[in-house]
Amino acid sequence: MKKTPHAPADLPRNRILQGDCIAQMNALPAGSVDLVFADPPYNLQLRGDLHRPDNSRVDAVDDDWDRFDSFKAYDTFTHAWLTAARRVLKPNGAIWVIGSYHNIFRVGAALQDAGFWVLNDVIWRKSNPMPNFRGKRLTNAHETLIWASRGEGAKYTFNYEALKALNDDVQMRSDWVIPLCTGHERLKDEKGDKAHPTQKPEALLHRVIVGTTNAGDVVLDPFFGTGTTGAVARKLGRDFIGIERDAGYIKAAQARLDKVRPYDASAIEVTRAKRAEPRVPFGQLVERGLLRPGETLVSPRNKAAKVRADGTLIADNVKGSIHQVGAALEGAPSCNGWTYWSFRREGKTVPIDVLRQQIRAELS
Amino acid sequence: MKKTPHAPADLPRNRILQGDCIAQMNALPAGSVDLVFADPPYNLQLRGDLHRPDNSRVDAVDDDWDRFDSFKAYDTFTHAWLTAARRVLKPNGAIWVIGSYHNIFRVGAALQDAGFWVLNDVIWRKSNPMPNFRGKRLTNAHETLIWASRGEGAKYTFNYEALKALNDDVQMRSDWVIPLCTGHERLKDEKGDKAHPTQKPEALLHRVIVGTTNAGDVVLDPFFGTGTTGAVARKLGRDFIGIERDAGYIKAAQARLDKVRPYDASAIEVTRAKRAEPRVPFGQLVERGLLRPGETLVSPRNKAAKVRADGTLIADNVKGSIHQVGAALEGAPSCNGWTYWSFRREGKTVPIDVLRQQIRAELS
DNA sequence: ATGACTATTGAATCTGCTG
DNA sequence: TCAGCAGATTCAATAGTCA
Numbered sequence: 001m002k003k004t005p006h007a008p009a010d011l012p013r014n015r016i017l018q019g020d021c022i023a024q025m026n027a028l029p030a031g032s033v034d035l036v037f038a039d040p041p042y043n044l045q046l047r048g049d050l051h052r053p054d055n056s057r058v059d060a061v062d063d064d065w066d067r068f069d070s071f072k073a074y075d076t077f078t079h080a081w082l083t084a085a086r087r088v089l090k091p092n093g094a095i096w097v098i099g100s101y102h103n104i105f106r107v108g109a110a111l112q113d114a115g116f117w118v119l120n121d122v123i124w125r126k127s128n129p130m131p132n133f134r135g136k137r138l139t140n141a142h143e144t145l146i147w148a149s150r151g152e153g154a155k156y157t158f159n160y161e162a163l164k165a166l167n168d169d170v171q172m173r174s175d176w177v178i179p180l181c182t183g184h185e186r187l188k189d190e191k192g193d194k195a196h197p198t199q200k201p202e203a204l205l206h207r208v209i210v211g212t213t214n215a216g217d218v219v220l221d222p223f224f225g226t227g228t229t230g231a232v233a234r235k236l237g238r239d240f241i242g243i244e245r246d247a248g249y250i251k252a253a254q255a256r257l258d259k260v261r262p263y264d265a266s267a268i269e270v271t272r273a274k275r276a277e278p279r280v281p282f283g284q285l286v287e288r289g290l291l292r293p294g295e296t297l298v299s300p301r302n303k304a305a306k307v308r309a310d311g312t313l314i315a316d317n318v319k320g321s322i323h324q325v326g327a328a329l330e331g332a333p334s335c336n337g338w339t340y341w342s343f344r345r346e347g348k349t350v351p352i353d354v355l356r357q358q359i360r361a362e363l364s
Numbered sequence: 365m366k367k368t369p370h371a372p373a374d375l376p377r378n379r380i381l382q383g384d385c386i387a388q389m390n391a392l393p394a395g396s397v398d399l400v401f402a403d404p405p406y407n408l409q410l411r412g413d414l415h416r417p418d419n420s421r422v423d424a425v426d427d428d429w430d431r432f433d434s435f436k437a438y439d440t441f442t443h444a445w446l447t448a449a450r451r452v453l454k455p456n457g458a459i460w461v462i463g464s465y466h467n468i469f470r471v472g473a474a475l476q477d478a479g480f481w482v483l484n485d486v487i488w489r490k491s492n493p494m495p496n497f498r499g500k501r502l503t504n505a506h507e508t509l510i511w512a513s514r515g516e517g518a519k520y521t522f523n524y525e526a527l528k529a530l531n532d533d534v535q536m537r538s539d540w541v542i543p544l545c546t547g548h549e550r551l552k553d554e555k556g557d558k559a560h561p562t563q564k565p566e567a568l569l570h571r572v573i574v575g576t577t578n579a580g581d582v583v584l585d586p587f588f589g590t591g592t593t594g595a596v597a598r599k600l601g602r603d604f605i606g607i608e609r610d611a612g613y614i615k616a617a618q619a620r621l622d623k624v625r626p627y628d629a630s631a632i633e634v635t636r637a638k639r640a641e642p643r644v645p646f647g648q649l650v651e652r653g654l655l656r657p658g659e660t661l662v663s664p665r666n667k668a669a670k671v672r673a674d675g676t677l678i679a680d681n682v683k684g685s686i687h688q689v690g691a692a693l694e695g696a697p698s699c700n701g702w703t704y705w706s707f708r709r710e711g712k713t714v715p716i717d718v719l720r721q722q723i724r725a726e727l728s
Numbered sequence: 729a730t731g732a733c734t735a736t737t738g739a740a741t742c743t744g745c746t747g
Numbered sequence: 748t749c750a751g752c753a754g755a756t757t758c759a760a761t762a763g764t765c766a
Contacts, residue, residue: 045741052737053756055696061739071476101485101510102741105476108469112435120502121465123487125539126738128759132535134742135524135637135756138484141537143739144508146465152431160499171496173505175489175539180738183761198739283530287542287567289549293599294631309574309600309627310526310634319635321533362543363491482741516741524756535757638755639744645753687753700754734764743755 013218014234014257016242016250021222024243025084033241034157034217036085036095037208037229039200041066043074043103052133061197065245071106078103078110081222086114088220092155094119096208097146098200104144116148119156123175124204128182147212156212163211172211178203187226187252195252196226205232213238227253234260278363280356282322282337283311290355297322297341298349303329305341313341322352377582378598378621380606380614385586388607389448397605398521398581400449400459401572401593403564404442406467435470442467442474445586450478452584456519458483460572461510462564468508480512483520487539488568492546511576520576526634527575536575542567551590551616559616560590569596577602579632591617598624601632642727644720646686646701647675654719661686661705662713667693669705677705686716 011032017024044066050058068074085095095116099107112118122145129141149156163172178201185202187195205228213219215237221229224242226249233240234257244250285291286307293309305315305325313325320328322337338353375396381388449459459480463471476482486509493505513520527536542565549566551559569592577583579601585593588606590613597604598621608614626632649655650671657673669679669689677689684692686701702717 042739043741044739047741049697050740050742051697051756055694055698056736058740058742059737066739100739100741101472101482102739104485105469105472105510108465109473112469113432115431118465120504121468121508122502123489123506123539125487125489126759128738128761129537130738130740131757131759132740132742133757134740135535136522136742137740138486138511138527139535139537139758140484140740142487142539144485146469147502158500163502171499171503173493173503175487175506179760182738182759186738194738279532281530281532281534283532284567287530287570289566292631293627306631308631308633309570310523310529312529312635314630314633321529363541519744537758643745643753685753698752698754700756702754730766732764732766734762736762737760738758743753745753746751747749 011218012241013239014230014241016224016227016230016244016253016257018244018247018250020245021243022080022084025081025088025220025222028088028220028241030087031090032218033088033220034090034093035209035213035219036089036093037205037219037221038081038085038095038097039198039221039223039225040078040081040097040099040103040107041068041223042100042198043068044100045102050133058130058133059194059197063197074103075106075110078107079114082107082110082114082116085220085222086116086150089150091150092157094147094149094156094212096212097148098124098143099146100140100143104146108146111146111148115151117150117152117154119147119149120174121146125175125177127177127179129180145208157214157217159211159214163207166207166210172207176204176207178207181228187256189252196249199226200228202228202232205229206236209233209236209238224253225249227256230257231260234262237262278360280359280363281311282352284359285352285355286311288359290358291343291352295343297343297352299326299329299340299342305329375582376605377603378594378605380588380591380594380608380617380621382611382614383607383609385607385609386445386448389445389452389584389586392452392584392605394451395454396582397452397584398454398457399573399577399583400453400457401569401583401585402445402449402459402461403562403585403587403589404445404461404463404467404471405587406438406463438467439470439474442471443478446471446474446478446480449584449586450480450514453514455514456521458511458513458520458576460576461512462488462507464504464507468510472510475510475512479515481514481516481518483511483513484538485510489539489541491541491543493544509572521578521581523575523578523634523637525637527571529635530571530574540568540571542571545592551620553612553616560613563590564592566592566596569593570600573597573600573602574634579629588617589613591620594621595624599627601626601629641724644723645675646716648723649716649719650675652723654722655707655716659707661707661716663690663693663704663706669693 046060097107124143126141132139181199181201189195209232218239219233220241222243224244230240230242291307293307295307297305305313315325318325318328322341323335326335326337326340342349342351461471488507490505496503545563545565553559573596582603583597584605586607588608594604594606655671657671659671661669669677679689682689682692687699690699690701690704705716706713
């Protein structure tokens with residue numbers, strides 16, 4: 001394990017400090033940590049209760065620590081902790097911050113104002129997000145991470161080859177598909193409820209720490225929660241410093257950390273992306289102009305249907321998906337629209353599945 | 365095509381206005397457009413795009429800038445055009461802005477500060493991004509769009525069902541996989557070079573316009589460029605207003621628009637929400653004799669209720685509407701009585717919603 | 729053991745009309 | 748403006764139960 005040069009000997013490595021993160025960071029020596037990973041409060045502004053269509057209630061984040069009086073109050077808080085974080089960072093250190101549309105724009109602007117230099121924004125695409133139950137907006141299926149160096153022109157650690165290896169030897173992109181933290185990985189309290197409302201998946205931290213730190217580096221998390229950052233750092237042979245206000249979270253985090261063995265390979269396996277044949281909605285053929293709204297599709301027995309702008313078909317009295325309309329015209333319980341419908345090009349009849357293959361080829 | 369109510373007759377529909385977007389927007393009537401789509405410049409070297417608080421141009425030869433001046437000027441410019449855009453929006457209008465990590469955090473914060481209410485941030489995930497050749501960062505494989513209503517609590521247009529149809533009948537997510545604008549969609553100049561450096565794919569605008577406007581709506585693009593917004597709006601039976609400073613871009617955009625043919629009306633029509641269908645009071649089923657007073661309805665778990673002559677139900681100790689009695693029997697906060705209750709005919713159990721659909725069919 | 733089926737759950741700014 | 752009420756609305760994954 002490489003020892004990081006210039007790290008003060010009195011740094012509280014692998015300890016959780018209880019208290020306000022700004023005060024605690026200011027008590028650490030300046031220029032002493034290699035990476036800050038921060039998952040600050042998102043400042044969600046929820047109005048009433050929300051129920052699923054089955055009438056069960058959504059267990060929302062309504063904790064006191066997520067409440068701010070105004071954007072201005074949130075900005076003041078953000079500027080303060082970012083300034084403190086920048087002070088404890090080594091000159092060649094870097095920061096990661098995660099957030100949602102509620103707070104990430106304010107965090108990003110504050111980062112830039114504080115002198116950090118944005119290197120990438122990274123999208124955590126959730127493979128299994130909570131849907132939008134009322135159909136009033138898009139499914140909120142991602143969160144945003146910002147990766148920034150300490151300032152313009154500053155050096156930073158980037159393990160290009162390691163990330164490429166994690167990604168089947170293809171250059172790592174700025175969008176990462178990772179599932180939510182559920183199942184056995186999710187910490188539970190004595191009652192069996194989730195120990196923390198927003199525990200992050202270890203796979204996410206794995207990628208951050210492998211990609212932007214070296215073994216022996218010190219990773220500081222000022223909003224430590226139940227300690228995902230610390231657990232992954234230890235597994236990967238890095239040291240951590242955690243700061244957390246809530247004694248209950250600290251207790252859960254410490255119990256978790258006591259069980260961690262470095263160089264556990266299990267997290268690496270989690271990170272590997274599943275390779276499945278990408279689903280191509282018929283609507284994409286319309287959006288991409290491969291089929292024109294208003295264009296006519298024909299069936300094997302020469303029944304016709306017209307393509308609409310939303311990727312549905314209309315024929316005689318039937319409207320719906322390529323599968324539904326096909327089934328209705330055939331009087332069948334189901335129908336594979338991809339093989340059923342064809343379009344006309346230059347006098348020839350071409351199955352629409354050809355267009356799907358074309359898109360799949362682009363995607364791979 | 366539905367005419368939008370209250371749209372001033374003198375609105376310059378389907379025209380490109382040459383000049384500064386702030387001045388041009390301020391010359392339009394307040395509350396007159398349904399949607400703003402904006403792809404603002406973010407290259408801070410283009411200082412000619414920036415404005416001081418008094419709206420005078422920043423001197424492009426003034427190179428005595430530091431980073432703070434530069435961000436400040438960009439913020440001032442952003443605030444100015446967003447304020448102008450908000451003025452021309454109808455109360456129930458909405459805005460889309462697209463950007464990258466260089467500017468999107470500042471734009472997002474400015475949107476919130478200007479009073480807009482963020483509805484979603486959307487990730488345009490590029491299926492064919494430019495790789496990072498030097499291997500110093502992650503492949504920048506996405507851009508971010510922000511969708512916002514005019515203010516907190518304001519209404520907005522969202523064609524949930526149409527977007528769901530576009531996505532194979534699965535709720536549309538906040539991450540959209542769409543290829544870059546290349547091939548013959550990409551406009552070229554006389555020399556064969558690309559006519560505009562950041563031409564957006566029509567597929568992106570297709571999804572935005574299908575999802576968040578209605579036919580006949582007016583879409584304003586204050587950074588019109590080569591007119592992707594206008595071209596897609598026209599194809600989909602919407603009107604556009606474009607604002608652009610550069611005469612060369614205007615020429616290219618106009619030539620492009622002259623060739624656009626709208627899809628026919630039936631192709632533009634999209635899948636309607638159930639909410640948009642006419643309301644049928646349960647009492648009508650009784651009035652029309654489809655259900656008899658005294659007849660028994662059953663729930664999925666075999667609870668029973670009796671139909672009364674006034675279209676209310678009675679069960680055990682509960683009286684009230686089909687919804688109220690269903691909710692009371694389930695101990696639920698609410699209940700859709702139409703899908704909850706069934707009646708018996710010839711030994712079979714039939715949902716009462718079948719009768720509602722029967723009446724709706726007669727009405728159309 | 730295996731498969732089929734059910735129940736649960738996740739950072740959520742989540743309704744709209746009428747009187 | 749606000750209360751009241753009709754009635755519309757979910758995806759993926761895990762864990763547990765039962766045949």
